[in-house]
Amino acid sequence: MSKIKTIGILTSGGDAPGMNAAIRAVTRSGICNGLSVKGIYRGYDGLIKDEVKSFTTEDVSGIITRGGTILKTARSKEFMTPEGMQKAYETCIKEEIDALVVIGGNGSLTGARNFAMEYDFPVVGLPGTIDNDLYGTDSTIGYDTTMNTIMECVDRIRDTANSHERIFFIEVMGRDAGFLAQNSAIACGAEAAIIPEESTDVDQLARFMERGIRKSKKSCIVIVSESPKCGALYYADRVKKEFPEFDVRVSILGHLQRGGSPSAHDRILASRTGVGAIKALMQGQRNVMIGVRNNEVVFVPFSEAIRSDKPLNKGLIKVLDELSI
Template sequence: MATIRRIGILTSGGDAPGMNAAIRAVTRAAIFSGMEVKGIMRGYKGLISDEIETFNSSSVSNIIQQGGTILKTARSKEFMTPEGRQIAYDTLVREGIDALVVIGGDGSLTGAKLFAQEYNFPIVGLPGTIDNDLSGTDMTIGYDTALNTIMEAVDKIRDTASSHERLFFIEVMGRECGYLAINGAIATGAEAAIIPEMAYEKDQLGELISQGFRKSKNSSLVLVTEGDITGGAMAMAERMKNEYPQYDVRVSILGHVQRGGSPSASDRILASRMGAAAVDALNEGQRNVMIGIENDKIVYVPFSKAIKKNKPFNDDLMNTLRILSI
């Protein structure tokens, strides 16, 4: 296998706190290993339009504490086409880039998998997504910070919920993955979480009511994962008003505030470890793998496993929430 002399780094998809820490770690670990580094702006879109900058150690100084991504991120419909991927490959060849590190979520790594297969190009992925929905890793970059943001917001909502004796449905991100909702509910002492993993098995709201929801409490909080599977907080509130008009119902959608903010210590450390491991993986000849962490150990996860969208859900979390919400 040819020696890798120059690597490219890009961030793609939704931004996540800790992406900058990962960029910093990849850059400095690569330089430490004697490689040159190119920063690719705006994800796959920048790869097609040749928005590429030379990175050195000072390029990533003083960014570990910053949210978002200094490389920016954007969607690229063109990269979804064979013609677009050909342009991207031609750019890599022209820039002398021998390997890529892609930081992003399911969609980003799906694109990386396809590109790597088509052009036999070395790519290592880092799981950068607040949803924590990638298989093969206990934690994704950005998840811990987003969870803490949710906790802080819900703590504040509880104050007003208690003052007015209201039921709040609070919508959090996650789409097809309920980890933010369930762990957010446990962390804030919420009464329940409505998550996509349970949506096809039972009527979560109906079961909640039938079990004597609220009892003697003067306020209640229910965290709901966004998206079509659960229907989101608005749909839950509308149904509640129609079927149980005795409740004073309100909705709060946390939205993109969950993506922002300075990354937590946990996310900075995770991103740093994974970024350095990505360079190690390339030096070892790995390709088509995502860097994961399992039981506090770095692991290499094939893209095909990481993006299956079947990350096992820990049922103990739901049982813990049920017990503690009495």
């Protein structure tokens, strides 16, 4: 294995707050350790199309406070094809990029692993996703910020729910994982959470309603995980039919959950894992995601990180159950 002189860095998939902090950390730590750093724009698409720029420490100055990603991001279909991967590899050769740092979620790190294996290329990943669905790290970059954003929104909706004594079904992101929904329900003192990991039927809904009503006259908040077949609108409709006497409203928080200045937790996580990524590459590691577990930086093999079944802590369901009495 030849020595790494130049690394390329890209962000891929859905943007997450803290990605910029990660870009900054990788860039500065790389330069601090004698490496050249090149920013690749628009994720794997930019790697395919050679949208690459040399980075100095100045290029990442002041970005730690900003949401989104200065490298832009996208989901690339072309990169999933052998032709696309080949073009991406050719860009690496042309740009003299010896190793890649990929910041993204499950799909992006799967792509990273495939590329690394196909071309025997050094790649490390950072867990950049608001969904918290990656194995081997206590949380992912963006998750904590999004939790706080959801919490602030629901706190606001609680004001109006209380004033009008209404029932609100609030839909939050999270794809197939209920981390955001279950935890934000606890953080907001919601009456219930509806998550992909647990089935929720109408009888349970009735129980939630009664509990909310018993507690504070007629107001009640239910957090619902987004889902193709049964989001907040579905449950609201069901409840309206069963309990026509209630004033039921729906709020879909949507894309505002992705943005905003990252929280302290996410900035630190991004900074630590970004420094860790350079350290891993300098140690000859590859095919690992950098995480933080039990307050220590850890290297997690891609194959472990992208396992699809990161479980929700069952204790959290009991916590919400006891506290929403």
